[in-house]
Each structure stands twice: as C-alpha cells, then as structure tokens.
Amino acid sequence: MNLRLPAFPKKKKLSSFAVLTSGGDAPGMNAAVRAVVRYGIANGCEVHGIIKGYSGLIEGLFQRMDASSVANILQRGGTILKTDRCEEFYKKSVRREAAEILRRRGIQGLVVIGGDGSFTGASLLEAETGFPTIGVPGTIDNDIAGTDDTIGFDTAVNTAIDAIDRIRDTASSHDRIFLVEVMGRSSGFIALEVGIGGGAETIIVPERKESLASICSTIDRGIRRGKTSSIIVVAEGEKAGLSAQLAGDLEKRGYKSRVCILGHTQRGGSPTAHDRMLASALGASAAAFLMGGKSNAMVGVQRGVVTLVPFKSVIGVKKGIPPELLTLAQVLAT
C-alpha cells in the first residue's frame, strides 16, 4: 500500500480528547483506536476511550487510555471499545447532554470511527454545541464519499473471496449455480471487488438493474463454452432475500442453484495488512488534525494521500461504484 501523510498542524490546541467506535464493527477498527490513542499520548494529550459508541457516551462509560491499554490489539478484529447503533443520538436534547458530559470531564474533542450515520451524529453534535469532532471511515461497505477506501473493506473482500474459492469447488463438483450473497447494504463495492477477484460469472449490484433474462443468457453462454457451474455474486441490497428470490427464479427455469449468504463472517477476523496500514495512518491523522484545531471533517484517502474532508462533502453524499469496473467484470466473465 502506497500511503502518504499530509503536513499536520504544528500548534497543539487541545490537551484532552476522546475516541469511540460506532455503527457496524469493521476489521481494523482496533488498529485505528490504537493509532488515535498512541499518537495522542505521544504528543502530550490525555486520551479517553468511550465504550459502546454514542450509547456509552450518554451512559458515561469512559475509560482513561494509556499506551498499554491498546497493546496487542492491532491484529484483532472487532473493536475493544465495543460499538452500537444508537437511536437516542438522533435526538437534539441527547446530543446537547452528550456535549455537557464530555465538557464536564474536561474533554475537548471527539474522534468518531464509523460510517455515514456515525458521522451524521458527530457533525450535528458539533454544529449544535460547538464541540469539535473528527471522523475516521470505518465500515466494510466502502460506501463513504470523500475517501477512496474505508477501514475493513479490504479484509471483508478477502474473506468473501476466500469463501468463493471454496464454494467453487463444491459448485463444480455438483454442476451447480451458486448465488453468493455479500454485504454492503445499498452499495455494491464489496460485490464488485469480490466478483472480479473471485471470477464470478455475474455480479448483481443495487446500482445497476439486471434482468433475469440477462442473468440466464450469461449462464447459457458459459454452458455453451463447456462450463458446468457458475458463481453469481449478489449484493444484499436494502431488502433481505434477494439471493433466495433469484435462486427460486433460476430453479423455475431449470437451473440447479444454491444460495450461500456470507453475512457477518465478512465483518469478523484479523485485519489484512492493507487495513492495518490504512487504520494506523487514518487514526494517527485524525488525532493530529483534532489536536491541531481541525474538526467538523473526516480523514480520508484520496489517490493515496490522507486528506481532511469536510463532513458536508461526505455525509449523505452517494459514492458511485466505477461503471468501467462493472463492464470489466462482464468482459472477464465471458
């Protein structure tokens, strides 16, 4: 991985800040927590860990961190700080209370490691109370605008490709079509990379409609070339059950098919070297920018350079999958 760090602000404006993880966990979140904590401490800051995301913030679940509280976690999946999807934080009154809790403890800034929803909470907290926040993109979905990459995406893709390699063995032994469902919610980034890297015959993503007739014609083309099995990678999409429905449709047309939903297996496991490096660089950069007085922004990676991106260019902005990669996937599958 060829990452470069930007110049960080020289003057230290904060002496104490907190860090939390929020939303779905992602492999590499621990490496990011470690980097935030160690960079902060090395530069003379007090660092506090908040357990269980925004819920823990409201409940006052704080833990003073030192360099050894993040020892031996770099290689571990999940998050030692635990995480949550906190409905309560949608309320303005709760966010105001959260800022007071932080200030009462002498904490002057907050690093939020998570996805779009977590950044929305951070940005509103800052807009309404003036409490400085900075985001680190941590989600397996890679669906965050303003950054080419998110922590956990590479690991999730590798986990899914490993599963496809195994499924291919059984698919070919039984002459079956396998629909392998991957995560990603309304975004097809995981499906696209898993499909290309796993050599899938077809990739179904929420960003592009694919008719049953075209799926069948791809399968038939393969059969004419002597293929006896196929892998179809299906992005889960917003509504559950798409792969099962497709399998049913294929069965009705006489194709033997099976469904394998990879689900949360993609969220666990030890982060890849790529994700460890990304998380270390982004975590340290978030701490550096926050300490230097920057906030209301996310640290992302753009063309290999760690970049500070204002929350307003990130939150709610749809990051489209590259259409040329979808075309490439089709070409390579024929």
Ligand code: F6P
């Ligand atoms: O955003 C990460 C993600 O894993 C999505 O890909 C998936 O749709 C969702 O979280 C699942 O959330 P939960 O763990 O709450 O079931």
